[in-house]
Amino acid sequence: MKPARFRYLRAASVNDALQALAENPDAQILAGGQSLIAMMNLRLVKPACLIDINRISNIGYIDEDGDGVAIGALARHNDVKHSPLIRERCPLLTEAYESIAHHTVRNRGTLGGNLCHADPSSETPAVMVATGATLMLQSLRGQREVGAEDFFLGTYETARRQDEMLTEIRLPGRRTDGWAFAEISNRHGDFAIAVIATTLRIEDGRCEAARVVASGVGEHAARLEPAEEALIGGPIDDARLDAAAAAAAGAVDPHSDSHADAAYRRDAIAALTRRTVRRAAARCD
């Protein structure tokens, strides 16, 4: 279980990395390596070149950004998980981290790497979509920002172009939204069988806005709009919960694998929708 031959470049700065990306169209960025290296060892991927960004200083930050948070490309999962700023301004992400990987993997793995990897069963893309995060992409050609909903395009496929590096993740502030994250995996810390990340805004007892985002049941994390529509416009009561759960299950077209069949994933989405909406509603200010 050894990787195929590859070239190794170590970037000293973001600019260095962007230069290397531009010069090596067959290169992959090495951040935490917790998915990439395992896939290379299995020879599922054979990048001709790795650009290691781990020695670039000052890109692992977690900073205030208006009423939101800006997270640098190299912020490790465990730093994000334990950040008081994130807990205050994006508690959905903090809650999601209870289900993400294992301690040693989180010590090394990065949020940015995780998002760029775009595993269809990954938790963090669902949180990004549910919170309306913005991803900053940079290349020698310049910088652009992409909303999370437009970033995830397919299995291991994102809007990031080959010469671009994800340099920053911007999370908006929470304001009055309620939030909840729930996941089903075979074991704690495993890849998810199904994920729901929910945010809600309730004003005067009436649900004004809702995002119900699923992961693990399609090619990428995506909003389940029929479920959101079922919630908006009235109180979160049993009827709305049932309707949203049924709508969520109907809105997904999941795959079957050795861990779970499509029927199971649909049942799981219904159960998780009901559970997260109930919890999110209770958390609305």
Add this chain to the structure above:
Amino acid sequence: MTRERHYIPESRQREKPKSKYFAIGHSMKRVEDTRLLTGSGTYADDVSLPNMAHAAVLRSPHAHARIVSIDKSKAEALPGVLCVMTGAEAAEVTGPCADFSSPPTTQHCIAVDKVRHVGETVAAVVAESRYIAEDACELIEVEYDPLPAVVDLEEAVTSTGDAVLHPERGDTNVAHHRVIDFGTVDEDFAQADLVIERRLRWPRSGGTPIETVGATAHYDRGTGKFTIHANTSMYNYVGWLIAVSLKVEPHRLNIVPTDAGGSFGSKLFCHKVCTLAGTLARAAGRPVKYLEDRIDNMTSGDAHGSDRVYDAKLALKRDGTMLSMRLKVIDDYGAYFQYGVGQHGNAMAQVTGPYKINSVQVDLTAVFTNKCQQGAYRGFGSEVGNFVIERLVDAACEELDIDPIEMRRQNLIEQDQFPYIMPTGNMYDSGNYQAVLDEALGMIDYDGWRQKQAEAREEGRYIGIGISTCQERSVFSATEFWMWNPNETPGFTLSSSPESVSVNIDPTGKAFITLNAPFWGNSPETMAVQVLAEKLEMDPSDISVGYADSDKGFNSSGPGGSRFTVMIAGAVSGAADVIKEKMLRVASHMLEADPSDLEFRNGSIGVQGVPGKEKTLAEVALHAHYFRLDLPEDHDLTSGIDAAYVYDHPVTTMPSEDRTDLGIFYPIVGHMCHIPVVEVDVETGKVDFLDYVAVHDCGTMVNPMTLAGHVRGGTVNGIGSALYEHFHYDENGQLQNALLSDYLHPTPMETPVDIRVGHVETPSPFTEYGIKGGGEGGRMGAPPAIAAAVEDALKPLGVKVDSLPLTPKVLRGMIREAEANGG
């Protein structure tokens, strides 16, 4: 029942159980811990020889195919590649792998002409590094002619033509079929008021140790001798068969054991990896290391466990009295048949469980399919039997509306019935099953949980309480491997399965024990030290332990079948007797007293009843080593103090010719009661443990702490078998989960916070000190108990548990169906 021809040999026990021990029974820390926990162990991958090269294998992508051609030219041209070998080339110098099936089944260390399962080795590369070896594997071009893949075990029964894996064994994939009535089955069924029938499915899983199987081989051209370092076992028992495969005389092969990073049975022999490494080292002219990677191990490690479907029947009287059983079983052995149906010999040791069941019929069909072959896995087939009988008993409780506890109390073998000859002829040496049950019920607060269960159901929560009362046969005898063989081809009907040690006392009076079997993830050194300390009343810290290779070792079957502690206690005890006798003779001269007046007391030898008149062990040892000729004439007293001792199986009798009586072959029988309390999330099919009690009777405990560790580890292993583990082959014979990210073991997050372990001690009358085995027990009791607990939790929905593992997908599927049926 009457078994007229049966006799029970007289016990050879020399050390009777005692009320007070010097070293036995103490929870001393493991002797192995310091070495292993500080990273000082030497595992298979830690072996490094000068000028060593590395091997990798090309795995078959097909489940079943003819090998049409292999072009290795590109691989050979890669810089750093030393040698590329195909099966045909290997077969010119190396014979088939070791195999105990009868008639024999041919397996090569590199496939010849045909591949029979995904992952089978098609070619092997030796290179300067493992990286290069793997690069070269990708350059080998193989043309295959696919053959029909046989995946389903029932379909395998009727395979014909190209779907037959081993045409030389006959035009069928039925590797073995035999029906045996043990006792008066027809009469007993005729008397029954009720016959419970269940179709039960036990899934394919396997021991998946952290370190896979590995061997580093060196071939000395000068002497024509192989040296193979490997994490194997049984090398001092049947290791010479690897020499036969390598076509050298057995004395031209030395197998050196390394620490094994876990086994769970899977490293019982590891003949294929040793044979492959030896073959490559001879061809390359360099020492070669081959360590399976995870995919090699999962797809081709020759160690998958039982994979069975049962049509099982239990005949009872209306009052719950159990009478007889009929078991029709098909077992999927995969592509080869290394141990024949040894797993079913094993299962016959306790097939009727702890119950007073008079007879049993077993209709056994073993089939070949295009999967990795079976090997040994914690329980070696008996764990499946426990699941089957406990499911039948629970079904009978339901049918007859008898409480599961009462049903067991009524049918458990009673204390005054031991030694008990069960229907197959095996003996249960001793036990107190009622005491085990009572202890477990007390520990779990059974009535309290029933109360909480009722309250939870009011809230729409599904709590279940399961119980299993199971046998834990220990100390296998070799007959289990061949007793099922056809009369026409009985195979190698060996009867010996000894264990040996040698003990040296150095000139300062400290001891060194040499084991002839490897470290396997158990505690062999601790066991040997505690028994020797007991015998010589020595400080355990004055004893150290090493392992003999096959050049120096002798007559040892090694761990397996929960036998090592019992067997090593016998061997150490025997060696210690020789040591004691000699030390007494030396001391008698030193003290000018008759040896019969002397005693070992707390590190010294002294004259009984005369305090102060004594010599320390160190003084006696020094004298024995360096001052022997100062002593008076004593005809055969030689210098030094050492002993080697071979301990044979404590009680074995041979099977009858017609096999309706299998003889005594697995007689040291422990017992257990497991009671898990689970909660099932009916929306997601997830199972949580709320409590867990496991009470075991393993006879006299050598070390309660390490035994409890075995019970807990085995229970977690059993939780894996019940809820998580399953080698999932698709319809094309592709293994879908050949990685530990997909083949799921429970982690601490999935196991009970505290598996509460209790002990009952019923000493064996046949073993030294009354010790029984305890290495496999947890996995033998947990699966049926968990199945029962889940079924109990879902009783309001009417869900029945007939197969494992109970993954969320499976459970939710059953619940969904029950809900649709208005459950």
